[in-house]
Amino acid sequence: MRYLLLIIIALTFKDGCLAGKSDKKYYDEKYRPQYHFTPEKNWMNDPNGLVYYGGEYHLFYQYNPNGKEWGFMHWGHAISKDLIHWEHLPLAIMPDEDSKDKNHATAFSGCAIVDENNTTGLQQGAEKTLLVFYTSWECGQRLAYSTDKGRTWTKYAKNPIIPFAKDDARDPKVFFHRPSGNWVMALYRKPENDAKNQGISIYTSKNLIDWELQSHTTGFYECPDLFEVPLDGDKAKTKWVLLGGTGEYQVGTFDGKKFEPETKKKILDYGKNFYATQTWANQPDGKIVQLAWMKGGEYPDMPFCGQMTFPCELSLKTTKSGPTLCKKPVNAIATLHDKGVVKKKKNIIPGLRGNILSGISGDAIHIKAVFNPESSDGFGFIVRNGKKEIGTEIRYDSNKKILECLGGRAFVEPVNGLVRFEILLDRTSIEIFANDGEVVMSSCFVPTENDKELTFWTQGGEVMVEDLEAYELKSSWKAK
Ligand code: FRU
Numbered sequence: 502m503r504y505l506l507l508i509i510i511a512l513t514f515k516d517g518c519l520a521g522k523s524d525k526k527y528y529d530e531k532y533r534p535q536y537h538f539t540p541e542k543n544w545m546n547d548p549n550g551l552v553y554y555g556g557e558y559h560l561f562y563q564y565n566p567n568g569k570e571w572g573f574m575h576w577g578h579a580i581s582k583d584l585i586h587w588e589h590l591p592l593a594i595m596p597d598e599d600s601k602d603k604n605h606a607t608a609f610s611g612c613a614i615v616d617e618n619n620t621t622g623l624q625q626g627a628e629k630t631l632l633v634f635y636t637s638w639e640c641g642q643r644l645a646y647s648t649d650k651g652r653t654w655t656k657y658a659k660n661p662i663i664p665f666a667k668d669d670a671r672d673p674k675v676f677f678h679r680p681s682g683n684w685v686m687a688l689y690r691k692p693e694n695d696a697k698n699q700g701i702s703i704y705t706s707k708n709l710i711d712w713e714l715q716s717h718t719t720g721f722y723e724c725p726d727l728f729e730v731p732l733d734g735d736k737a738k739t740k741w742v743l744l745g746g747t748g749e750y751q752v753g754t755f756d757g758k759k760f761e762p763e764t765k766k767k768i769l770d771y772g773k774n775f776y777a778t779q780t781w782a783n784q785p786d787g788k789i790v791q792l793a794w795m796k797g798g799e800y801p802d803m804p805f806c807g808q809m810t811f812p813c814e815l816s817l818k819t820t821k822s823g824p825t826l827c828k829k830p831v832n833a834i835a836t837l838h839d840k841g842v843v844k845k846k847k848n849i850i851p852g853l854r855g856n857i858l859s860g861i862s863g864d865a866i867h868i869k870a871v872f873n874p875e876s877s878d879g880f881g882f883i884v885r886n887g888k889k890e891i892g893t894e895i896r897y898d899s900n901k902k903i904l905e906c907l908g909g910r911a912f913v914e915p916v917n918g919l920v921r922f923e924i925l926l927d928r929t930s931i932e933i934f935a936n937d938g939e940v941v942m943s944s945c946f947v948p949t950e951n952d953k954e955l956t957f958w959t960q961g962g963e964v965m966v967e968d969l970e971a972y973e974l975k976s977s978w979k980a981k
Contacts, residue, residue: 527978527979528976528978529976529978530803530804531928531950532800532801532802532803532928532929532947533800533803533805533928533978534808534927534928534929534930535864535865535927535928535974535975535976535977535978536585536811536834536837536865536927536974536975536976536977536978537795537808537809537810537811537927537930538560538562538579538587538792538808538809539805539807539808539809540562540564540577540589540805540807541589541804541805542569542804542805543564543565543566543567543568543569543804543805543806544564544565544568544569544570544571544572544805544806544807545562545563545564545565545577545794545805545806545807545808545809546562546563546571546777546794546796546807547562547563547610547672547724547746547776547777547779547794548560548561548562548777548778548779548792548793548794548809549561549562549563549576549610549611549612549613549633549635549779550576550593550611550612550613550633550635551612551613551779551780551781551782551792552612552613552614552615552631552781552782552783553781553782553783553784553785554615554629554631554650554651554783555628555650556582557580557581557582557650557651558580558581558582558583558584558781559578559579559580559613559631559651560578560579560580560581560587560792560809561576561577561578561593561594561613561633562576562577562578562579562794562807562809563576563577563609563610563794564576564577564592566592569804569805569806570806572603572604572607573596573601573602573603573607574596574607574608574609574638575592575593575594575595575596575607575608576592576593576594576608576633576635577589577592577593578590578591578592578593578651580651583833583836584790584812584831584833585833585834585836585837585977586977586978586979587977587978590651590652593633593651593654594608594633594635594645594654595608596608596637597637597640597643597656597660598640604638604639605638605639605640606637606638606639606640607637607638608635608636608637609635609636609637609638609671609672610635610636610671610672610723610724610777611633611634611635611636611642611672611673611674612633612634612673612674612675612779612782613631613632613633613634613651613782614631614632614634614675614676614677614782614783615629615630615631615632615782615783616629616630616631616632616646616709617629620684620708620709621646621708621709621710623646623648623657624648625648626648628648628649628650630646630647630648631646631647631650631651632644632645632646632675632709633645633646633647633654634662634673634674634675634686635673636670636671636672636673637660637661638671639665640660640661640665641660641661641662641663641664641665641666641670642661642662642663642670642671642673642686642688642712643656643657643660643661643662644656644657644660644662644709644710645657657710659710662710662711662712663688663704663712667694668690668691668692668693668694669690669691669694669699670688670689670690670691670702671688671689671723672688672689672723672724672725672746673686673687673688674686674687674688674724674725674726674727674779675709676727676728676782678705678755678757680756680757681705681756681757681758682707683705683706683707683757684705684706684707684709685703685704685705685727685757686703686704686705686706686712687701687702687703687725687726687727687743688701688702688703688704688725689701689702689721689722689723689724689725689745689746690702690717692717697719698717698719699719699720699721699722700717700718700719700720700721701717701718701721701725701727701743701745701760702714702715702716702717702718703715703716703717703718703727703758703759703760705757705758715758715759716758716759716760718743718759718760718762720745720766721743721744721745721746721747721749722745722746722747723745723746723747723777724745724746724776724777724778724779725743725744725745725746726742726743726744726778726779726780726791727741727742727743727744727755727760728741728742728780728789729741729755730742730789730815730816730817730826731816731817732817732818732819732824733817733818733819734816740752740753740754740763740817740824741753741754741755741760742815742817742826743755743760743762744769744778746776746777746778747776748768748769748770748775748776748778748793749766749767749768749769750766750767750769750826751763751764751765751766751767752764752767752817752823752824752826763823763824764823764824767822767825767826769826769828769941770793770828770941770942770943771904771909771910771911771940771941771942772906772907772909772932772933772941772942772943772944773797773907773908773909773944773945774795774796774797774798774930774943774944774945775793775795775796775810775943776793776794776795776796776797777793777794777796778791778792778793779791779792779793780815788814789814789815789816790812790813790814790815790831791812791813791814791815791828792809792810792812792813793809793810793943794807794808794809794810795807795808795809795810795930795943795945797945798929798930798945799929799945799947800929800947801947808929808930808945810930810932810943811830811831811834811925811927811932812830812831813828813829813830813831813938813941814828814829814830814831814832815827815828816829816938818937818939820939821914825939827937827938827939828934828938828941829923829934829937829938830867830923830925830932830934834867834925834974837865837867837974837975837976837977838867838972838973838974838975839972839973839974839975840860840861840972840973841861841970841971841972841973842857842858842860842861842969842970842971843969843970844857844966844968844969844970845966845967845968845969846965846966846967847965847966847969848963848964848965848966849880849957849959849963849964849965849966850959850963851877851958851959851960851961851962851963856956856957856958857957857966857969858882858955858956858957858971859954859956861955861971861972861973862953862954862955862973863953863955863973863974864885864926864927864928864948864953865926865927865928865973865974865975865976866884866924866925866926866955866971866972866973866974867923867924867925867926867971867972867974868882868922868923868924868926868969868970868971868972869921869922869923869924869968869969869970869971870921870922870923870966870968870969870970870971871919871920871921871966871967871968871969872897872919872920872921872922872964872965872966872967873915873918873919873964873965873967874897874899874915874920874964875962875963875964875965876961876962876963877899877959877960877961877962877963877964878898878899878900878960878961878962879896879897879898879899879900879959879960879961880896880897880899880957880958880959880960880964881894881895881896881897881957881958882894882895882924882955882956882957882958883895883954883955883956883958884926884931884948884955885926885948885949885952885953885954886952886953886954886955886956887949887951887952887953887954888952889949889952890949890952892948892949892952892954892956893906893907893931893946893948894906895922895924895931895933897913897920897922899961899964902914902915904922904933904935904940904942906931906933906942906944907931907944907945907946908944909942909944911935911940911942912940913935913936913939913940914936916936919967920935920936921935921936921937922934922935923935923938927974928948929945929946929947929948930943930944930945930946931943931944931946932944955971
């Protein structure tokens, strides 16, 4: 009898814990990002409803539960305590009118806020009400709310809060403007359905329900964001940034009703796969943290289609070209650091011999480095380097001062003779942050599966590696 019991226990352990839903298999398919957000299966596009409440970062996203292509939009939902480890929750926002159509009444992009002072009167218990503002396609701007920390959602009874107009309006982003005491909504619109009018409209409201159109800024497309940010870290000297879905932005002033640009349009990201950005509402430390969809990424034979960028902190710095939005990965990336190397003051000569990164390899790597280009014509990295295939090159042209990777090109000027690069490599993406995030390039790629070497190279002359840290990264995904 005792033996029988032991055998049963042993078999249960084998099947239930080791051979069953093993941690190793979860989120480990060959093109599955290891620390970027992806849905378990099916299509995902824009991040939606980014809000922090009660110790949880909420990430909603455009999601098609029916397949791996766009359409039938619902809001998927996940939460995280640290912006690194995500827990999937059930679908949050369904199409309106019980729509089964690919487009009509489906739940397009939008935002979320915490109704701190119960302005809507929707609060029920002690928890603050979470509100999401979203576009119901061909049905206007709508509101849904949750009184249980975002676990269940109810559509507001008197929707739409802004009726449908044939001029193509979508993607509301709502925030509180303290000086005017108004709630503000930035909404993508194309008045008179004329492409030259497309841009971002500003609406205001006292009660979060009735909205009044105040102004319109042309020249932007989809997924607007508008936020106040200290210039050079000085909280007494703030500017406003107006940003469209492409990542193009302008810096200026905002009086609660109208945005007045003070710069020409600038580019936040020079990569091929950066779109539909949004910043977190109620970020606890007052920082501005942004997420974007890596539009255009490919994931052959995977159960999912779509990947988010790594969450990044934004700041505004005065540079030669005026106030510039800079972007850097949130510090929590360091919690995934595994084996690493640190190098200081290494003079590198041309040729692949003596690769200073030979100790580090893999498909998830974090690099931070400072270089003096010295006499080199160019230098850089090769990631996912193999014996047969060269891999993917990150190249800095020291003469032209051009950074290139996966078809992205950007001018990166040395500061006091030095250029800085921070690089996040994941299974299907490369994000490069140059000169403390002044120039950023986010790109997707499909590497050769088993090629995992990492190489540093220089060409034409010597380069001085002033400081370099490189770490292999652990996966942030574990089965429940
Ligand atoms: C941007 C976008 C939004 C829209 C959503 C629909 O990628 O086109 O404008 O709300 O995607 O999925």
